[in-house]
Amino acid sequence: MSDSIRVEHLSKQYLLGKASQQTMLRERLTNFLKSPFSKENSVTDTLWALRDVSFGIQQGEVVGIIGRNGAGKSTLLKVLSKITYPTSGRVMVRGRVASLLEVGTGFHEELTGRENIFLNGSILGMKQREVEAKLGQIIEFAGVERFIDTPIKRYSSGMRLRLGFAVAAHLDPDVLIVDEVLAVGDAGFQKKCLSVMEDLRKGGRTVLFVSHNMAAVENLCSRGIWIDSGRVRQDGPTHEVIESYLSSFAETQQSASDLSAVEARHGNGDIRYTGISFLRMDGQPQLVTRSGDSIRLRFHYHAKKTIPYPSFGFRLLTEMGTLVTDTSTWHHSLDIPEIVPGDGFLDLEIDFLNLLPGHYDFSLWITGLSHVVYDGVEHCAKLEVELANVYRSGRQLDSRSGIVYFPQKWNLQGLRGEQLSRAEEPAEDEREKWSAHRTQL
Numbered sequence: 001m002s003d004s005i006r007v008e009h010l011s012k013q014y015l016l017g018k019a020s021q022q023t024m025l026r027e028r029l030t031n032f033l034k035s036p037f038s039k040e041n042s043v044t045d046t047l048w049a050l051r052d053v054s055f056g057i058q059q060g061e062v063v064g065i066i067g068r069n070g071a072g073k074s075t076l077l078k079v080l081s082k083i084t085y086p087t088s089g090r091v092m093v094r095g096r097v098a099s100l101l102e103v104g105t106g107f108h109e110e111l112t113g114r115e116n117i118f119l120n121g122s123i124l125g126m127k128q129r130e131v132e133a134k135l136g137q138i139i140e141f142a143g144v145e146r147f148i149d150t151p152i153k154r155y156s157s158g159m160r161l162r163l164g165f166a167v168a169a170h171l172d173p174d175v176l177i178v179d180e181v182l183a184v185g186d187a188g189f190q191k192k193c194l195s196v197m198e199d200l201r202k203g204g205r206t207v208l209f210v211s212h213n214m215a216a217v218e219n220l221c222s223r224g225i226w227i228d229s230g231r232v233r234q235d236g237p238t239h240e241v242i243e244s245y246l247s248s249f250a251e252t253q254q255s256a257s258d259l260s261a262v263e264a265r266h267g268n269g270d271i272r273y274t275g276i277s278f279l280r281m282d283g284q285p286q287l288v289t290r291s292g293d294s295i296r297l298r299f300h301y302h303a304k305k306t307i308p309y310p311s312f313g314f315r316l317l318t319e320m321g322t323l324v325t326d327t328s329t330w331h332h333s334l335d336i337p338e339i340v341p342g343d344g345f346l347d348l349e350i351d352f353l354n355l356l357p358g359h360y361d362f363s364l365w366i367t368g369l370s371h372v373v374y375d376g377v378e379h380c381a382k383l384e385v386e387l388a389n390v391y392r393s394g395r396q397l398d399s400r401s402g403i404v405y406f407p408q409k410w411n412l413q414g415l416r417g418e419q420l421s422r423a424e425e426p427a428e429d430e431r432e433k434w435s436a437h438r439t440q441l
Contacts, residue, residue, distance in 0.1 A: 003094070004175055004206040005057040005080065010089035012050040012075050012230075049075040051230045053089070059174075062197065062207040064221035064238055066214070066245055072230040073210050077101055077177050080208065095174025095206075096124055100164050109153040113144055113163055116152055120167045134170045141192060142166040162189055169196045176200055179210045194220060194393075214242050215397070218389040246386050247287040257381040259364075260302075265377040271307045271339060272375040273364050275300040278383065281349065290388035291355060291397070291405065297348040299364070307339040308369060312346060315363040316383070324360065324403055330367075354404050356397050357387045 049072045057063055065073050078084045079091055081099040107116050117138055121131035139148050142162040147155065155163070168176060176197070197207050197220055211217050217224065217238060224241030226234040228248075234241050260274040277298040280286045289295055299312060313328025329336065329346075362381040366374040390397065390405055397405065 002059060003056040003092070004059040004061070005055075005094070005208070006090075006092040007056070007080075008054050008090040010050055010053040010076075010079065010091060011048065011087050012072075012079060012084070013087040014047045014049055048230050050079070050086075053227075053230070053232055055225060055232060055235055057206060057208070059094075059206055060201065060204040061223060062201045062209065062221045064217035064224045064241075065208060065210045065227060066212075066217060066224060066242065067227035067233075071227045073227050074101065074179055075230075076227065077179050077208065077210060081177055093175055096172065097175045097177065098124060098168040098171060098173035099177035099179075100161075100168045101177070101179045107152045107160065107164070110151055112151055113139075113142075113148045113155070116163070117167055121171055124171050124173070126171055131171070134172075138163075138166045138170045141170065141196075143189075158189075165193055165196075169193075169200065173200075173205065175206045175208070177208045180212070190216075214246070214387050215389040215393075218242055219393060243288060243290070246290070259300075259377060259380055262377055262380060265375060267366070267373040267375040270305055270374050271301055271303040271310060271366055273299060273366065273377060273380075274302050274343070276362060276364070276381045279347075288386055289353065289383060290386045291353065291357060291390050292388050293353050294349070294351050295353055297350070298345050299348070300343070300345045301339075301366070302343050303339045303341050305341055307374065308337070310336055310339055310374065311367050313365050313367070315365075317361045317363065317379075318403060319359045319361065322403065324355070328365075353385065354406060355385045356401055356403060356405055357385050358403075359384050 053072075053076065065076065067073050075084070077099065078101060079086050080093055081097060081101060082093075083099075083101070108119060111119060114135075117135060118128065118131050121128075121134075139145055142159075142165075144155075144159055144163055147159065152160065152163075165178070168178070178193075178197070194216060197209065200207055201220075207220075209217065209221060221238045224234075224236065224238040225232060226241050226245050234244050257276050258274070259272075259276065265272070277300070278286045278289065279296040279298055281294050281296055283296070286293075286295060297314075299314075301312075311328050311330040313326070313330065315326045316324040318324060360383045361379045362383065363376075363378045364380060365376045368374055387397065
């Protein structure tokens, strides 16, 4: 299959304090209107927004572009959309390109919504009858029927976004380039956007999608490109790229917490926790944990003397102190005859972590026969759980959705009215993981 987009050694340099000589006419006009009396020879510094970026995207691929603010994502999309020229390198985009990079991009303020639809269609090279055939769908999708003959300058930012996306998506582009379209608009509109982009993918169209909503990127895109400081940091399967990206700034959660020097604890101290490690199932450090992930908790200890029948346990709490779970080896009927003096550890494997994104605190304890308390240390380690596409919907879950989530399905067959399809069931591997976890409990 031929490449729909080909980028070879692309670089883009901005001259700070001076309008670049390699800008499009629209950029020059914009810069002049912002600062009509600025001196063009006052160069204070240079900024490389992109450095030696290369990749290819095949026809029909939906690719997510992720990265921090200022990483160069928007500059890349502007070059691909031919809004600005590259400083060096080569870009090839095959077919008709529609882009929505900012709210209201490409609209003429004095023209009505209807007139702007025809204007955008002509820019894309479409004939009037082609635009007319799509006009009703565009207006209905955008939800601006009452205001379609009102000048765009009177539209709210949400109305502009809805109309802009509707125009970009419905005028039969071969390549759709979208930058943070889900950052504005209500949940219903976001669902529409994801549905349209999924239809474009199924229709063999190419979509480039920039978003900070990792669930939406993971749901929609089979491939991810991580841009960092103007360079391609990673290019590969979406899940792997997102995991690496989140790991790069996972500051709250460490792969291990040293508890040996913690003094604020209770118990007689004959055996104490010395650390807790967050590991993958293969035993390697887990720097980022996402909803639905598997995780191995390794509890390190040091015993001063032989300890008969100890019970190791912990409590997991939210940041606000709400108890999530209180569990131990005793709950699982794991009788440990004795612990000999010295260092050791024990592991707790969780196959399916059904926590919603958030920060969680660990409180640890070790008890023994006759209710003796050997060690107790409160709020001694933190677990940060990141967002994942747990419902295969691209919809973002946060603290307002509660503490935990469950694999589930909705059956809409009993609704009266228009025939509705059943909501999708959890993926097969997700059901298997949940079944195994439930059996263990």
